[in-house]
Amino acid sequence: MKKALLLLCFFCIITSVSGQKKVKSPEPFGPLPTQKQIDWQEMEFYAFVHFSLNTFTNKEWGYGDESPELFNPTNLDVRQWAKVVKESGMKGIILVAKHHDGFCLWPSAYTERSVKNSPWKNGKGDLIKELAAACKEYNLKLGLYLSPWDRNRADYGKPEYVTYFRNQLKELLTNYGDVFEMWFDGANGGDGYYAGANETRKINTLEYYNWDETYKLIYKIAPKTLVWGVGPSEARWIGNEEGRAGKTNWSLLRQKDELAGKVHYTEFMSGHEDGEKWVPGEADVSIRPGWFYHAVEDDKVRSLDEMVDIYYESIGRNATLLLNLPVDRRGLIHENDQARLKELVSTIKEDFKKELLAGTNITADNVRGNSNEFAAKNATDQNRNSYWATDDNIKTTSIVFEFNKPTTLNRIVLQEYIKLGQRVKAFNVEAKIDGKWKNVANETTIGYKRILRIDKVTASALKINITDSKASIVISNIQAFNAPTFVRMPEIQRNKSGYITMKSEESNSVYYTIDGSNPTIKSTLYNGIFQYDKAVEIKAVAINTSENISSAVKTAKYGASKENWKIVTASSGDLNSANHIIDGNPNTEWSFGGDSNKLPQEIIIDMGSILNINGFTYLPQQVGNNLNLISNYEFYTSLDNVKWTLQSQGEFSNIKNNPIEQVKTFKKDKARYIRFIAKSAVGKGSTVSIAEINVIETL
Numbered sequence: 262m263k264k265a266l267l268l269l270c271f272f273c274i275i276t277s278v279s280g281q282k283k284v285k286s287p288e289p290f291g292p293l294p295t296q297k298q299i300d301w302q303e304m305e306f307y308a309f310v311h312f313s314l315n316t317f318t319n320k321e322w323g324y325g326d327e328s329p330e331l332f333n334p335t336n337l338d339v340r341q342w343a344k345v346v347k348e349s350g351m352k353g354i355i356l357v358a359k360h361h362d363g364f365c366l367w368p369s370a371y372t373e374r375s376v377k378n379s380p381w382k383n384g385k386g387d388l389i390k391e392l393a394a395a396c397k398e399y400n401l402k403l404g405l406y407l408s409p410w411d412r413n414r415a416d417y418g419k420p421e422y423v424t425y426f427r428n429q430l431k432e433l434l435t436n437y438g439d440v441f442e443m444w445f446d447g448a449n450g451g452d453g454y455y456a457g458a459n460e461t462r463k464i465n466t467l468e469y470y471n472w473d474e475t476y477k478l479i480y481k482i483a484p485k486t487l488v489w490g491v492g493p494s495e496a497r498w499i500g501n502e503e504g505r506a507g508k509t510n511w512s513l514l515r516q517k518d519e520l521a522g523k524v525h526y527t528e529f530m531s532g533h534e535d536g537e538k539w540v541p542g543e544a545d546v547s548i549r550p551g552w553f554y555h556a557v558e559d560d561k562v563r564s565l566d567e568m569v570d571i572y573y574e575s576i577g578r579n580a581t582l583l584l585n586l587p588v589d590r591r592g593l594i595h596e597n598d599q600a601r602l603k604e605l606v607s608t609i610k611e612d613f614k615k616e617l618l619a620g621t622n623i624t625a626d627n628v629r630g631n632s633n634e635f636a637a638k639n640a641t642d643q644n645r646n647s648y649w650a651t652d653d654n655i656k657t658t659s660i661v662f663e664f665n666k667p668t669t670l671n672r673i674v675l676q677e678y679i680k681l682g683q684r685v686k687a688f689n690v691e692a693k694i695d696g697k698w699k700n701v702a703n704e705t706t707i708g709y710k711r712i713l714r715i716d717k718v719t720a721s722a723l724k725i726n727i728t729d730s731k732a733s734i735v736i737s738n739i740q741a742f743n744a745p746t747f748v749r750m751p752e753i754q755r756n757k758s759g760y761i762t763m764k765s766e767e768s769n770s771v772y773y774t775i776d777g778s779n780p781t782i783k784s785t786l787y788n789g790i791f792q793y794d795k796a797v798e799i800k801a802v803a804i805n806t807s808e809n810i811s812s813a814v815k816t817a818k819y820g821a822s823k824e825n826w827k828i829v830t831a832s833s834g835d836l837n838s839a840n841h842i843i844d845g846n847p848n849t850e851w852s853f854g855g856d857s858n859k860l861p862q863e864i865i866i867d868m869g870s871i872l873n874i875n876g877f878t879y880l881p882q883q884v885g886n887n888l889n890l891i892s893n894y895e896f897y898t899s900l901d902n903v904k905w906t907l908q909s910q911g912e913f914s915n916i917k918n919n920p921i922e923q924v925k926t927f928k929k930d931k932a933r934y935i936r937f938i939a940k941s942a943v944g945k946g947s948t949v950s951i952a953e954i955n956v957i958e959t960l
């Protein structure tokens with residue numbers, strides 16, 4: 262025993278000059294964040310702005326041949342952006358300075374393809390300069406996105422372009438003050454205008470840009486800038502454009518493997534437990550389906566339910582959240598987006614209104630050197646620099662919080678002191694209910710921040726058990742809250758024959774309207790499947806009647822039902838399951854093409870009667886890992902299945918990263934038959950799938 266104590270003294274306790282006993286801090290473990298990465302992580306929530314020629318051409322990716330003269334916002338006000346962002350508690354704005362079409366929002370000295378050749382401010386404007394000033398005024402940080410891919414440049418693919426790219430980087434990083442994050446998108450190479458060549462150019466991303474040199478240049482001129490994305494970056498993409506991190510999320514990455522092309526992007530959601538470098542995840546997502554503004558998406562702003570989930574699955578899962586606000590043609594953040602943001606912020610504020618653990622009786626079964634400096638209560642003192650730590654050899658431990666009286670809670674926040682590395686591999690949570698411990702959560706990593714949403718419990722005590730860790734345990738924060746009950750919106754589905762079903766969480770009732778008015782508890786109560794096969798807008802709410810809390814309003818719009826639609830022909834595939842693409846169910850799909858059936862492949866549908874249409878939608882396969890996405894298409898209509906009119910053709914831009922419903926509009930026309938041709942697919946295969954095809958009807 263004596264020997265053990267002596268050893269403990271030897272390892273943990275040193276005697277300071279003043280003679281007082283001081284316990285040594287834990288040694289850092291594994292890859293560590295730089296101070297720049299810690300400051301960045303602590304920003305937690307910041308905005309993305311996509312605003313460029315695409316805003317005016319209604320595209321997601323410009324081809325590179327669009328005229329700069331199209332850039333003509335009527336009421337551009339970057340201070341409005343900054344105000345909205347600031348009021349939402351976000352800490353910065355990353356602006357897309359140049360997207361894939363090569364148009365620059367600043368008057369670059371190296372190209373004519375910029376705001377200087379647009380009507381905006383008679384070519385005298387500089388959007389980056391304006392935004393930098395607005396950020397300063399609102400105490401926000403400025404970040405910039407410079408697309409490595411440029412579909413306009415004649416020299417794209419040659420060494421000269423890399424020089425051009427670096428020259429632009431220099432401009433951006435020297436002329437506009439500090440840039441907190443530099444964003445390099447992974448979309449690189451493909452077809453484009455390339456100054457009239459109109460061809461496909463493939464490059465090897467890892468070699469072409471010589472990222473090592475490019476990064477050296479950045480750090481030389483802008484050491485405070487954190488670099489995100491391709492190359493030996495300091496933060497990583499989270500592997501999807503839905504703003505969702507993995508439940509397990511290491512801030513570590515085997516970056517060497519990544520740079521050798523050996524890491525699949527789906528691994529980014531969770532990082533690598535054995536990664537050799539600190540490369541934390543950033544979850545990016547747009548508040549609307551697309552990254553750029555499209556008027557047709559004004560009523561497709563992500564629901565509050567979705568936004569709240571995104572918050573908890575990004576910031577609550579050890580990632581930062583980069584939320585895109587697509588600025589509209591006026592040059593403003595749209596009212597609908599602002600309203601949703603307000604709802605999100607007030608929901609989150611309410612969720613974390615009153616902390617419940619600070620006043621409790623706290624005991625931990627191990628405290629480093631039994632010292633005050635590393636005491637359990639440090640986890641509730643709201644000081645991000647103090648922490649509760651265990652002795653070096655302790656990798657499993659428990660901490661208990663005893664309430665004065667039974668307390669109701671449903672949120673738990675945990676944070677490791679990441680300056681010393683990310684350590685915890687597994688933990689669980691128990692609540693003492695009526696004198697008995699009950700397990701309420703089994704989890705894995707913590708990292709900078711982990712937030713748990715658990716079912717409401719009323720407990721006399723709460724216990725966190727760290728059950729596995731890479732090294733001793735170092736926790737800077739543990740909190741609990743009782744968030745108001747959140748009633749999720751109902752789901753609405755209509756099948757091919759016009760039968761409508763609505764679903765809500767257990768024990769909530771659903772009320773709906775079909776006349777466009779907002780539903781309340783006085784509207785029609787849904788009590789089972791019913792048929793309504795005409796064009797209709799259904800609005801529904803779920804109501805928790807015992808607490809009298811209502812969900813947000815769910816709106817579903819339908820054209821006349823597809824009861825009379827028929828698949829006429831398809832160039833290949835199992836025709837029996839072709840009906841999946843007109844069954845109204847987004848979760849079933851039909852695949853065609855494939856090895857012996859090369860692309861293009863096509864399908865012809867008879868809509869049963871002549872309709873006035875001015876567009877179509879293609880919903881890609883939604884379920885599964887291999888979505889068999891279509892990248893280029895042609896869409897024809899006909900009155901007689903003989904004479905066809907080409908109504909729309911082109912690409913489904915960015916469908917690989919963001920496989921949302923694709924909406925294509927054209928001039929109103931009468932049609933009975935539609936013909937959809939899949940010209941090319943994402944990736945190498947020639948199998949393509951469709952979950953749903955719809956037409957947009959008009960009067």
Ligand code: FUL
Pocket residue numbers: 321322446447448545552915918
């Ligand atoms: C993607 C790009 O291709 C999109 O257009 C968008 O900029 C998004 C944030 O990154 O990969």
